[in-house]
Amino acid sequence: xxxxxxxxxxxxxxxxxxxxxxxxxxxxxxxxxxxxxxxxxxxxxxxxxxxxxxxxxxxxxxxxxxxxxxxxxxxxxxxxxxxxxxxxxxxxxxxxxxxxxxxxxxxxxxxxxxxxxxxxxxxxxxxxxxxxxxxxxxxxxxxxxxxxxxxxxxxxxxxxxxxxxxxxxxxxxxxxxxxxxxxxxxxxxxxxxxxxxxxxxxxxxxxxxxxxxxxxxxxxxxxxxxxxxxxxxxxxxxxxxxxxxxxxxxxxxxxxxxxxxxxxxxxxxxxxxxxxxxxxxxxxxxxxxxxxxxxxxxxxxxxxxxxxxxxx
Amino acid sequence: xxxxxxxxxxxxxxxxxxxxxxxxxxxxxxxxxxxxxxxxxxxxxxxxxxxxxxxxxxxxxxxxxxxxxxxxxxxxxxxxxxxxxxxxxxxxxxxxxxxxxxxxxxxxxxxxxxxxxxxxxxxxxxxxxxxxxxxxxxxxxxxxxxxxxxxxxxxxxxxxxxxxxxxxxxxxxxxxxxxxxxxxxxxxxxxxxxxxxxxxxxxxxxxxxxxxxxxxxxxxxxxxxxxxxxxxxxxxxxxxxxxxxxxxxxx
Numbered sequence: 001x002x003x004x005x006x007x008x009x010x011x012x013x014x015x016x017x018x019x020x021x022x023x024x025x026x027x028x029x030x031x032x033x034x035x036x037x038x039x040x041x042x043x044x045x046x047x048x049x050x051x052x053x054x055x056x057x058x059x060x061x062x063x064x065x066x067x068x069x070x071x072x073x074x075x076x077x078x079x080x081x082x083x084x085x086x087x088x089x090x091x092x093x094x095x096x097x098x099x100x101x102x103x104x105x106x107x108x109x110x111x112x113x114x115x116x117x118x119x120x121x122x123x124x125x126x127x128x129x130x131x132x133x134x135x136x137x138x139x140x141x142x143x144x145x146x147x148x149x150x151x152x153x154x155x156x157x158x159x160x161x162x163x164x165x166x167x168x169x170x171x172x173x174x175x176x177x178x179x180x181x182x183x184x185x186x187x188x189x190x191x192x193x194x195x196x197x198x199x200x201x202x203x204x205x206x207x208x209x210x211x212x213x214x215x216x217x218x219x220x221x222x223x224x225x226x227x228x229x230x231x232x233x234x235x236x237x238x239x240x241x242x243x244x245x246x247x248x249x250x251x252x253x254x255x256x257x258x259x260x261x262x263x264x265x266x267x268x269x270x271x272x273x274x275x276x277x278x279x280x281x282x283x284x285x286x287x288x289x290x291x292x293x294x295x296x297x298x299x300x301x302x303x304x305x306x307x308x309x310x311x312x
Numbered sequence: 313x314x315x316x317x318x319x320x321x322x323x324x325x326x327x328x329x330x331x332x333x334x335x336x337x338x339x340x341x342x343x344x345x346x347x348x349x350x351x352x353x354x355x356x357x358x359x360x361x362x363x364x365x366x367x368x369x370x371x372x373x374x375x376x377x378x379x380x381x382x383x384x385x386x387x388x389x390x391x392x393x394x395x396x397x398x399x400x401x402x403x404x405x406x407x408x409x410x411x412x413x414x415x416x417x418x419x420x421x422x423x424x425x426x427x428x429x430x431x432x433x434x435x436x437x438x439x440x441x442x443x444x445x446x447x448x449x450x451x452x453x454x455x456x457x458x459x460x461x462x463x464x465x466x467x468x469x470x471x472x473x474x475x476x477x478x479x480x481x482x483x484x485x486x487x488x489x490x491x492x493x494x495x496x497x498x499x500x501x502x503x504x505x506x507x508x509x510x511x512x513x514x515x516x517x518x519x520x521x522x523x524x525x526x527x528x529x530x531x532x533x534x535x536x537x538x539x540x541x542x543x544x545x546x547x548x549x550x551x552x553x554x555x556x557x558x559x560x561x562x563x
Contacts, residue, residue, distance in 0.1 A: 178430070
């Protein structure tokens with residue numbers, strides 16, 4: 001019981017962190033058709049900026065300022081990097097973001113070194129907020145869940161209830177037509193890219209404090225975020241939300257459950273030897289594989305993703 | 313002459329070169345290496361209805377696409393005194409040039425009402441066409457006002473795209489193949505709508521294949537063949553000219 005409850009909480013936490021990253025990426029991906037390999041790098045930038053600024057101005061101002069700065073950086077990258085490259089096609093864009101991801105990583109190493117930096121949450125948030133089965137649960141984790149859920153709500157309202165949101169939704173499928181009606185589509189692209197990066201930055205401010213702030217942090221989350229976008233379906237905020245939670249839970253539970261493949265097979269009535277080479281592999285061992293297995297299967301059997309507007 | 317044509321105001325006198333609302337001079341366009349437009353000259357005056365006729369593949373759609381920059385244009389295009397060749401499409405639209413592309417690009421996941429709302433360029437300065445008025449005009453759209461536009465029939469989508477562009481208060485509308493693949497009754501309705509728009513003083517450049525509609529509602533017609541204008545005149549002149557019709561229009 002204890003294992004289930006804590007796995008549920010951790011899965012939710014991890015899933016919500018994935019959502020904060022993938023919400024921006026799914027809009028960017030479906031609108032511009034560009035696989036932004038550097039998206040998780042903006043997440044890393046958010047963490048490092050919050051660490052650097054937090055020392056000077058404190059955590060709370062940094063919580064707001066760091067994402068804003070990351071968003072501005074993202075908008076500039078779109079305007080002066082991606083937009084000129086766009087003229088040369090998607091492959092050039094792909095290579096551009098690929099290069100950008102490494103560039104940001106090297107810049108981070110240059111400024112803050114290769115070792116993790118001691119980025120911690122403020123004392124008020126590191127207090128335990130409740131105790132469950134004699135284990136305490138830190139307030140910061142609850143804070144992160146609240147921020148992620150708020151973000152989902154605000155984004156959803158912006159997209160569905162405002163005129164700017166309508167333009168974004170229309171531009172997801174028919175950017176040219178939106179332009180023909182007199183709306184500045186390049187400006188919409190730049191804004192969405194900037195906001196998407198700002199959200200990734202916000203995820204970094206929070207995720208960096210919960211996990212660890214180090215130059216490899218973009219690499220460790222980047223691929224999973226792509227899985228979320230494809231599984232959720234291009235351009236679907238709700239899809240990204242559902243897929244994030246799904247993958248968060250999937251990974252956490254696979255690690256928490258101590259069973260092996262042999263145990264599972266016996267459970268469904270297939271008798272196998274207990275410690276065979278294959279049957280002895282535990283679920284925890286294959287946990288890192290599961291999201292990518294899901295990615296491959298979704299691409300084969302349901303290319304639109306769970307709730308996608310169109311094929312990937 | 314049909315009843316439709318009678319409803320349109322008397323054609324404004326053909327303007328002397330240099331005064332038309334839309335002037336196209338020596339326009340060329342390419343798809344890769346193929347030379348689609350080979351030096352097209354075309355004028356549309358204020359309040360004038362002009363049809364661009366011709367068989368499939370002669371470059372009629374490419375012409376309107378080149379005006380909007382969908383296909384890179386080479387040549388001179390002037391609209392209301394502004395040189396627009398190569399401008400971003402939203403800036404061209406904001407000068408008052410509306411474009412309804414041939415594929416009836418409704419925003420499928422937005423409702424009919426939201427589609428119409430996005431036609432408005434500046435919500436603080438609404439134009440002379442009102443959303444409720446559009447819905448009154450088309451009961452079919454009104455009934456589906458809050459359904460996703462993706463579920464509409466082909467004819468309803470066509471009405472919606474024309475109405476949506478109209479919401480932006482254009483001075484000239486370029487409408488590409490509005491009746492393609494529609495049932496005769498719907499074709500009639502589209503023709504009526506275009507006549508209604510013309511009566512309100514909006515100039516129209518209509519790309520059409522159905523001669524009957526085009527000849528009924530146009531003040532002037534151009535016929536295109538192989539990337540060039542091969543005939544220019546009034547509908548009556550085209551009706552009288554068997555040679556042009558046989559060589560460039562009839563299948």
